[in-house]
Amino acid sequence: MAPPQAPIKVGVLGATGTVGQRFIELLATHPYFEIHALGASARSAGKKYVDATKWKLVSQIPESVKGMIVQECKPEPFAECGVVFSGLDHDVAGDIEVAFRAAGLNVFSNAKNYRRDPLVPLMVPLVNPDHISVVRHQQQELKLSKGYIVCNANCSTTAIVVPLKALEVAFGPLKTVMVTTLQAISGAGYPGVSSLDILGNVVPYIGGEEEKIEWETKKILGGVNPDNSFDLHASAPLKISANCNRVPVIDGHLACVSVEFSGKKPSVAEIEKAFTDFVTEPQTLGTPSAPKRAIVLHDAPDRPQPRLDCDLEKGACVSVGRVRECGVLDAKFVCLLDNVRLGAATSSVINAEVAAEKGYL
Numbered sequence: 001m002a003p004p005q006a007p008i009k010v011g012v013l014g015a016t017g018t019v020g021q022r023f024i025e026l027l028a029t030h031p032y033f034e035i036h037a038l039g040a041s042a043r044s045a046g047k048k049y050v051d052a053t054k055w056k057l058v059s060q061i062p063e064s065v066k067g068m069i070v071q072e073c074k075p076e077p078f079a080e081c082g083v084v085f086s087g088l089d090h091d092v093a094g095d096i097e098v099a100f101r102a103a104g105l106n107v108f109s110n111a112k113n114y115r116r117d118p119l120v121p122l123m124v125p126l127v128n129p130d131h132i133s134v135v136r137h138q139q140q141e142l143k144l145s146k147g148y149i150v151c152n153a154n155c156s157t158t159a160i161v162v163p164l165k166a167l168e169v170a171f172g173p174l175k176t177v178m179v180t181t182l183q184a185i186s187g188a189g190y191p192g193v194s195s196l197d198i199l200g201n202v203v204p205y206i207g208g209e210e211e212k213i214e215w216e217t218k219k220i221l222g223g224v225n226p227d228n229s230f231d232l233h234a235s236a237p238l239k240i241s242a243n244c245n246r247v248p249v250i251d252g253h254l255a256c257v258s259v260e261f262s263g264k265k266p267s268v269a270e271i272e273k274a275f276t277d278f279v280t281e282p283q284t285l286g287t288p289s290a291p292k293r294a295i296v297l298h299d300a301p302d303r304p305q306p307r308l309d310c311d312l313e314k315g316a317c318v319s320v321g322r323v324r325e326c327g328v329l330d331a332k333f334v335c336l337l338d339n340v341r342l343g344a345a346t347s348s349v350i351n352a353e354v355a356a357e358k359g360y361l
């Protein structure tokens with residue numbers, strides 16, 4: 001992929017938050033994108049970024065953004081941006097993202113608000129980047145000459161759909177998926193879950209998470225009909241059941257997954273090969289943030305682990321291990337993803353890279 005002739009100016013909404021910081025880290029040195037405007041709440045607006053944010057990443061705040069003045073989330077300061085990334089709290093993301101689209105801006109959002117919208121692509125770049133085509137339909141239906149919204153998925157959903165897609169590519173439609181997640185505290189943003197609730201503990205409830213996994217998976221793994229509607233995996237109905245737990249881990253959502261195939265049950269060796277052979281469109285296109293390996297298969301019986309494996313491929317892959325037969329369904333495995341990178345900011349950035357490559361920016 002050749003870089004654009006001039007860098008594309010980009011904005012970040014929710015720039016001071018957990019996802020916003022990962023956006024800043026990824027975009028500060030990005031070959032195609034240049035950070036032009038930062039937005040957050042009225043509490044932060046008017047302050048220098050370095051004073052408005054509580055930086056929590058191991059990497060230092062990039063010098064280039066330290067002195068930028070944080071804006072309120074109104075379209076005007078972002079008018080020159082070719083892409084606006086959103087890491088906004090869902091309480092406010094709905095109205096703000098729609099106002100930005102109405103102002104002709106291309107919004108790539110992490111928030112849940114529009115994921116179920118029948119006009120909005122729900123794109124996990126390592127799974128369904130082809131859904132980007134629906135933005136033209138979105139514009140036609142809403143009579144917009146410019147501007148659209150693209151969402152990326154819930155982080156736990158992202159962790160499972162990448163290996164599930166690899167299985168569907170190799171063996172055809174899945175019939176049943178059972179998943180139990182162990183989710184890191186960074187998934188709840190900052191300050192997030194109280195230390196008294198989570199230290200030395202497990203909380204077996206994350207509001208709305210199970211429903212999101214069960215619904216979003218079907219939109220992402222499903223196709224696009226000729227009329228630009230999403231088929232939600234309707235041609236081969238998929239049953240999914242999710243159990244979600246918060247665990248005292250900082251970064252990295254682990255998921256234990258059991259699957260049943262519609263067709264003949266593959267062997268463990270065939271499933272492992274399907275994971276290692278899996279190549280995705282951003283990799284083929286050579287977009288800058290695409291991982292070399294979309295799925296990293298681990299041999300050791302006690303891997304993947306959040307602390308040891310989250311950083312593989314700069315947090316842009318899904319780690320998979322413990323592939324084995326399941327006594328109830330056909331097969332089971334464990335998968336891990338960096339919830340704030342591939343689970344949020346990195347997916348949004350790769351989605352925008354795909355949009356650039358395919359002429360949607």
Ligand SMILES: NC(=O)C1=CN([C@@H]2O[C@H](COP(=O)(O)OP(=O)(O)OC[C@H]3O[C@@H](n4cnc5c(N)ncnc54)[C@H](OP(=O)(O)O)[C@@H]3O)[C@@H](O)[C@H]2O)C=CC1
Pocket residue numbers: 013014015016017018019020039040041042043044045052073086087088089090092093110111112153154155186187188189190191339340343344
């Ligand atoms: N953390 C994760 O792993 C994932 C998060 N997401 C989603 O991404 C989004 C951001 O999450 P996260 O970064 O964790 O959340 P944080 O709570 O860490 O950050 C929220 C951001 O929203 C801003 N904000 C809050 N209220 C307003 C307002 N009234 N107007 C404008 N901006 C406001 C905050 O600004 P300020 O600092 O000024 O308050 C901050 O920048 C959420 O929708 C979340 O559900 C999706 C996938 C994974």
Ligand SMILES: N[C@@H](CC(=O)OP(=O)(O)O)C(=O)O
Pocket residue numbers: 090110111112153154155156183184186187188206209212339
């Ligand atoms: N709910 C996820 C993170 C998140 O914000 O999800 P969503 O973007 O679907 O609201 C977690 O707690 O780990």
